[in-house]
Amino acid sequence: MPLKIIVVGAGLGGLAAAIALTRAGHYVEVYEKSLFHNEVGAAIHLAPNATRILQPWIRDLQTMNPVICDHLSLWDNKGNFVATPAFTDQLQKKLGIDEPWLLVHRVDLHNALRAKAEESFGGKKPTIHLNSTVDSVDSSTGKVVLEHGHVLQADLVIGADGVHSRTVNSVTSEIQEKKSTGQNCFRFLVPIEKLRADPITNELIDRIGLKGLNAFTSPERRLVLYPCRGGTLINAVMYYPEEEGETAESSWQNAGSQDKLMAQMESFSLELRKLCSMAEDLKDWSLASRDPPPVFYRGKVALIGDAAHPTLPHQGQGGAQALEDAATLGALFTADTRPEQISERLKLYNDIRYEQAVTVLFMSRVGDEYREKVMGDLKRFVPDAKLPENMWLHTWKSFPVKEVEYALKQRGLIPKVNGA
Numbered sequence: 001m002p003l004k005i006i007v008v009g010a011g012l013g014g015l016a017a018a019i020a021l022t023r024a025g026h027y028v029e030v031y032e033k034s035l036f037h038n039e040v041g042a043a044i045h046l047a048p049n050a051t052r053i054l055q056p057w058i059r060d061l062q063t064m065n066p067v068i069c070d071h072l073s074l075w076d077n078k079g080n081f082v083a084t085p086a087f088t089d090q091l092q093k094k095l096g097i098d099e100p101w102l103l104v105h106r107v108d109l110h111n112a113l114r115a116k117a118e119e120s121f122g123g124k125k126p127t128i129h130l131n132s133t134v135d136s137v138d139s140s141t142g143k144v145v146l147e148h149g150h151v152l153q154a155d156l157v158i159g160a161d162g163v164h165s166r167t168v169n170s171v172t173s174e175i176q177e178k179k180s181t182g183q184n185c186f187r188f189l190v191p192i193e194k195l196r197a198d199p200i201t202n203e204l205i206d207r208i209g210l211k212g213l214n215a216f217t218s219p220e221r222r223l224v225l226y227p228c229r230g231g232t233l234i235n236a237v238m239y240y241p242e243e244e245g246e247t248a249e250s251s252w253q254n255a256g257s258q259d260k261l262m263a264q265m266e267s268f269s270l271e272l273r274k275l276c277s278m279a280e281d282l283k284d285w286s287l288a289s290r291d292p293p294p295v296f297y298r299g300k301v302a303l304i305g306d307a308a309h310p311t312l313p314h315q316g317q318g319g320a321q322a323l324e325d326a327a328t329l330g331a332l333f334t335a336d337t338r339p340e341q342i343s344e345r346l347k348l349y350n351d352i353r354y355e356q357a358v359t360v361l362f363m364s365r366v367g368d369e370y371r372e373k374v375m376g377d378l379k380r381f382v383p384d385a386k387l388p389e390n391m392w393l394h395t396w397k398s399f400p401v402k403e404v405e406y407a408l409k410q411r412g413l414i415p416k417v418n419g420a
Helices: 012-023 048-054 088-095 106-117 192-196 199-208 258-264 270-277 318-332 339-363 368-379 391-396 400-410
Strands: 004-008 027-031 043-046 071-076 081-087 102-105 127-129 134-138 143-146 151-153 156-159 183-191 213-217 222-228 233-241 280-286 301-303
Touching: 004 012, 012 027, 012 106, 012 156, 012 318, 043 048, 043 106, 043 222, 043 318, 048 318, 048 391, 081 088, 088 391, 102 106, 102 222, 102 233, 183 192, 183 258, 192 199, 192 233, 199 270, 222 270, 233 258, 233 270, 258 270, 258 280, 318 339, 318 400, 339 368, 339 391, 339 400
Parallel strands: 004 027, 004 156, 027 127, 071 213, 156 301
Antiparallel strands: 043 102, 071 081, 134 143, 143 151, 183 233, 183 280, 213 222, 222 233
């Protein structure tokens, strides 16, 4: 009999879990507190470990209107070229992979996942309930209580409710406190048409192109630019140090101040300041995070995405890690999984995902050049952790679905490959 599964949250991870588990043959219901009325979020880059998972679901990735990223280039804050430390084709060749590195608008990715989730898979499709806030989850019974008091029952509950997760409280008794990393960032978009209309920013776009990711750095600040939505928008992220006594919002939907952005850009070149002066949909986000729970599951509950491992943007892996979590669960919970096997399968999920996801979490708290400084924090959760020599190689090669297939075969269980 198929399992009855409730997914808490319909963000990227929640929709991915709904797709993976429905494709596996289960009955899935998703409860989302918002109404999906407004487009939210800026761009996201999807490294090959993410596109590897998406390709079996979204056959034509062009429906997300992506830009194929072919390199990462570094510049100083005055716009002088420094180096190109990553060429996509060289990394792909080294790893023996061919999945693309894509730059997409987060809303386009979310819409593509939602459209896929609303399709029928083998006569089943997930039901998405909007304006439905989950108040609490009981990990021992699978009971889910909505904010208005309605009680639901599931064989398995997936907590995909983000950094402010309530579901995490059903997995750990430890108080989940957000911690400042001493960093903030502005996020905004600028239409290419707007940049082309100004000779100064037009020359900047000609120089950096629209095929890669470009980072402009000063000792304490960094401006990252990359195209999305078919090259019609530039996505910008500007990292800056938190000021003493500052209490910025940790929500990435917090509106930003144009004057404050320009003050933080004071040491950058005219062309970069001009680009920032054209910012649209400006957000100011405190890069606060919280430590992961000791495990990602308890009883009938599994955590995925930021509910399990709140990942900051430095490595561009937050979305990819949520997709990997979802794909792992879809591969583990084959159609013939019985309720009494849930505990064993969730332990396997934790065994496969915990070390990798938590390592990426801590490596993502700082810029690449400072990763060694967070190793002490990482080892509190993964005692045998080693510093990844190269984060591109470390993350891009990951494919937990293959690890699941091997683990199930080792236990005499032949997985039903479902593309998840």
